[in-house]
Amino acid sequence: MQFNEDAExxxxxxxxxxxxxxxxxxxxxxxxxxxxxxxxxxxxxGGGVPLPQGxxxxxxxxxxxxxxxxxxxxxxxxADANREDDCRAVAFINSIQAFWNDQFSRSGRxxxxxxxxxxxxxxxxxxxxxxxxxSGPFYCPADSQVYIDLTFFQELKTKFxxxxxxxxxxxxxxxxxxxxxxxLLGTSSRVGRETGPKSGxxxxxxxxxxxAGAWANHATTTPAASGKPLITGVTDQDIAAALxxxxxxxxxxxxxxxxxxxxxxxxxxxxxxxxxxxxxxxGYRSGNPAQCGTFDTDDLG
Numbered sequence: 001m002q003f004n005e006d007a008e009x010x011x012x013x014x015x016x017x018x019x020x021x022x023x024x025x026x027x028x029x030x031x032x033x034x035x036x037x038x039x040x041x042x043x044x045x046g047g048g049v050p051l052p053q054g055x056x057x058x059x060x061x062x063x064x065x066x067x068x069x070x071x072x073x074x075x076x077x078x079a080d081a082n083r084e085d086d087c088r089a090v091a092f093i094n095s096i097q098a099f100w101n102d103q104f105s106r107s108g109r110x111x112x113x114x115x116x117x118x119x120x121x122x123x124x125x126x127x128x129x130x131x132x133x134x135s136g137p138f139y140c141p142a143d144s145q146v147y148i149d150l151t152f153f154q155e156l157k158t159k160f161x162x163x164x165x166x167x168x169x170x171x172x173x174x175x176x177x178x179x180x181x182x183x184l185l186g187t188s189s190r191v192g193r194e195t196g197p198k199s200g201x202x203x204x205x206x207x208x209x210x211x212a213g214a215w216a217n218h219a220t221t222t223p224a225a226s227g228k229p230l231i232t233g234v235t236d237q238d239i240a241a242a243l244x245x246x247x248x249x250x251x252x253x254x255x256x257x258x259x260x261x262x263x264x265x266x267x268x269x270x271x272x273x274x275x276x277x278x279x280x281x282x283g284y285r286s287g288n289p290a291q292c293g294t295f296d297t298d299d300l301g
Contacts, residue, residue, distance in 0.1 A: 001166055001231060001238050003078035008226040009090050011072040013097060013113060016086075018120040018150070078230055086118070086150065092170045095230045096177045099215045099222045103289060104184075114139075114180045116146040116173070123147055137172055139179035141188050146176045159258070160248040167216075167238035168245040171280070174215045178208030181289075190295065197265045197272070202251075203294040205270040206279040206301075209246060210292030213283025216242065239284060246280050247273035275301040 074080065075087035082088075093116050104111035117123060122132045127142025133149035140147065153169050156162040182188045182204060191200035215222075216239065219231045247253060250273030252263045270276070278301035283292055294300060 001234050003081040003088070003091050003230055004228050004232055005077060005079035005082065006226075007078040007091075007224050007228040007230045009075045009077060009081065009087065009230075010094050010225055011075050011090055013093050014071060014090055014116050014118060016071045016118045017123060018118050081230070088166060089116075089118070089150065089169060089173065091230050092173050093177075094224050095219060095222055096170075096174050096215050098224050098230075099218055100177065100181055102222065112144070112184060114144050114146055114177065116148065116176075119147060119149055120151070121149070123149075137176055139176045139183070141179075141183045144180060144183060146173070146180065148173070148176070156245060156248065160245075160253075162248045163241045163244045165238070165241045167234065167242050170216070170219070171212050171242040171245055174212035175208045177215075178211030179204075181211055182207065187295070195267050195269045197268050198298070198300060199268065200295075201269045202271045202275070202300065206275055207292050207294040209271075209276050210279040210283035210294065211289055212242075213280040213285075214287055214289045214292065216284050217287030243277050243280060246276040250274070250276050271300070 071086065071090070074084060075090045078091060080087040081091035097111075097113050101111040101113070117125075120133070122130060124130045125140045125143060125147060126145065128138075128140035131138065131147065133151065137146070137148040137152055139145070153164065153172070156168065157164040162168060179188070187207070188204065191204050194200060196202070216234065219234050220229055222229055222231075224230045249270070251268040251270050252265075252272045255263045255267070271279075279292070279294065283289070
């Protein structure tokens with residue numbers, strides 16, 4: 001896939017905190033694509049396992065400070081997104097939020113944009129406490145913001161064996177913005193702390209996957225602020241890479257491959273690999289968020 005080189009990027013949607021501070025203790029309250037389960041698994045197999053610095057998106061060391069102003073200078077157009085990995089993330093965020101702004105408008109609602117925070121090592125949120133990179137990308141409903149250590153995408157390849165690639169990054173970001181949509185619609189309030197294959201938490205995560213797929217369907221036709229679509233030419237290979245990543249972060253895959261080999265469905269909180277692929281595909285094929293009714297069916301896959 002490629003970005004429209006003439007399309008303008010909006011870096012005001014991103015707060016770049018990379019290189020500010022260090023690792024901190026894991027906090028609670030966020031909704032992550034992998035969330036606490038990764039934190040527990042990585043600590044089980046590696047005693048904390050710090051994520052590699054200077055890998056994934058960009059090359060920012062822990063002793064460097066990068067701010068949103070420098071990101072704005074660096075990431076101006078789709079041409080920059082084609083060259084620079086962190087600008088690519090900005091472009092995805094712009095496209096995803098433009099899609100949801102349009103969807104809300106069509107249904108007579110107003111979409112409230114969410115800030116995404118890039119960080120390295122650890123971060124203190126405005127409403128969900130503190131989190132380390134091991135918690136994975138997450139959305140904090142209390143402050144309506146997305147948080148991500150961009151080295152997570154390298155982690156997906158090295159530890160989880162995912163194919164990787166730009167559209168995997170798009171899937172992860174679109175999933176987290178799916179949680180933002182759920183928060184705006186009040187869906188998140190329907191979920192308690194229960195776990196299991198048909199629990200509210202699984203339904204919430206699968207719906208966020210479906211929402212990510214719905215955005216992917218419209219990725220090449222959604223115009224950004226400049227009036228031009230940011231993304232051109234999503235391929236079957238791009239979608240296959242996203243589906244591969246979805247399988248690698250299923251509860252069963254994580255428990256079996258990284259957690260000792262035993263699958264305990266009573267502890268499912270995000271859905272199995274098969275479920276995650278099913279609901280991403282449902283969103284992608286329909287392109288309609290209204291088809292993402294994971295709370296309205298007993299057939300989750």
